[in-house]
Amino acid sequence: MTHSTLPIAAAYPSFSPKLDSKSNTSPKRKTFLSQLQSCKNINQVIPIHAKIIRTNHDQDPFIVFELLRVCSNLKSIDYASKIFSCTQQPNVYLYTVLIDGFVLSGYYIDGIHLYYQMINLSILPDNYAITSVLKACGYQLALQECREVHCQILKLGLSSNRSIRMKLMEVYGKCGVLEDAKQVFDEMPEQDVVASTIMINSFFHHGLIQEATGIFNSVKTKDTVCWTAMIDGLVRNGEMNLALELFREMQRLNVRPNEFTVVCVLSACSRLGTLELGRWVHSYMGRYGIELNHFVGGALINMYWRCGDIDEAWRIFEEMKERNVITYNSMIMGLALHGKSSQAIELFRRMTKQGLAPTSVTFVGVLSACSHGGLADLGFEIFHSMARYYGIEPQIEHYGCMVDLLGRLGMLKEAYHFIRTMKIAPDHVMLGALLSACKIHGNLELGEEIAKSLVNCGNADSGTYVLLSNAYSSSGKWKEAAQVRAKMKGEGIEKEPGCSSIEVNNEIHEFILGDLRHPQKEEIYKKLEEMNEILRLEGYTPATEVVLHDIEKWQKEWALAIHSERLAICYGLISTKPFTTIRVVKNLRVCDDCHSMIKLISKITKRKIVVRDRNRFHHFENGTCSCGDYW
């Protein structure tokens, strides 16, 4: 857990032994307090606690306070609870420190209950108790309780307290009642940068980009945190380019980015696939002494492999001094999606050997690796080990990996049987994976059955419909295919247009099917013609069956010839130095025909071509692809 809590000793100055001379006369108390403060794990606390009891100090509120604080921070909330329950007359400070402890341990409801228990005993809360319970409300999204606490704040006359206002805003924001958050904000006499940052964050969490931008623009002196919140919000709301623009603007104004900022910017690079920019941010970090902590390391690893450079991701991974579960998860997923299945599994072994407990995300990565690598036995062994050895109950995504694994191998009946015996209901994605496998392996009968359940499953998205339509048309069922497309139209579901992009000289060039918008379109299409000509001479014939509309053959060839990835690659060929790697990012999957064409292009032009598609990476080199045509 990374919840930051108040530095509690600082939050309760009257309890600091140094500051409170009057009530701090007992030398024994002083000793206990300093002994407790230096404890590094709970086992060191227990003998001290024993001595506290033996010497009759176990009801001393100062000592109990420190005990509760230390136990909470050492992840021993149960022990803290027990101590609390043995305290005869706990005061507001003891309640507060235990509420904080519950929050730190993720027991938000217990924290809220404890607060109510205190209120019911007529112990008056102060601003610290209130901010603590509000923090619990925020995590729990306990809007009702937050409103009740708000009433108490008004009754107690604490409503002008600055930190209370901040927390109230934050909780209302988290709960999505932005009018209430805004009202608290508007009532503040000074809407400073911190309050504004909370509002910006709240608006972004609910997709309100305009509103967030409005607040941001009204802040007179923006600090690093405020800029970072803005950049992060834009990234989360899909506005990568605006985020990067803002990052540049920030530097123009000499606001120094920190670890948090670079993590957000790296995340934008990851999503866009802008390796050059990502590398620049990386080198920038070196120049400005930004440390390679868990967050930065994870973001860098992620950026590099998502931008197609798995080797550099690996170098960062090895360079890190310490690695946590998330670091491993990032790297395992990267290896899996780059088709390096055995390395992904090896890394998983290394992780568990080091005593790091895998999470459910780890297994998504490992099982994806098995699925992409066609490793059925190992996949099932790991799948079964999840609950058995690691105490992690498989979720829909894990089941999905297994269905995909079986489907890719053509074990369609087994996949179908697997779905029917699952403990949970299949989702449209899983059924889609199986339908796609039925299509590839030519089992139309099962495909139809899956298709029917897909239609009935209710939450089908555009991808599902397209898949279904394609499945029908590939078996010549044009009427059914047309019906699916009509249904799509009727329900107002748009097909996501295929789009490929390539970064050249720090600029992103985007292409859609048959795109004519690029200023160098003539040269691009000339290159495309040239490539097509060479490919024809090489004896390459377009596989028309993958364009699945009921159109004439020449039209099919034409439609294929201008898939967006081809345009992006051709632009790469004319705008980058010979023999350099071309990296393209596509939002959908690469079709069969483009896949074989890119293989040939890599051979003819002696270029390495890395394509990131919707679900994995393809490294084309000298006529072959790293996916082994299995994707």
Added chain:
DNA sequence: CGACCCCTTG
């Protein structure tokens, strides 16, 4: 005070 990394299967 307020902001950060891993999340699958079509």
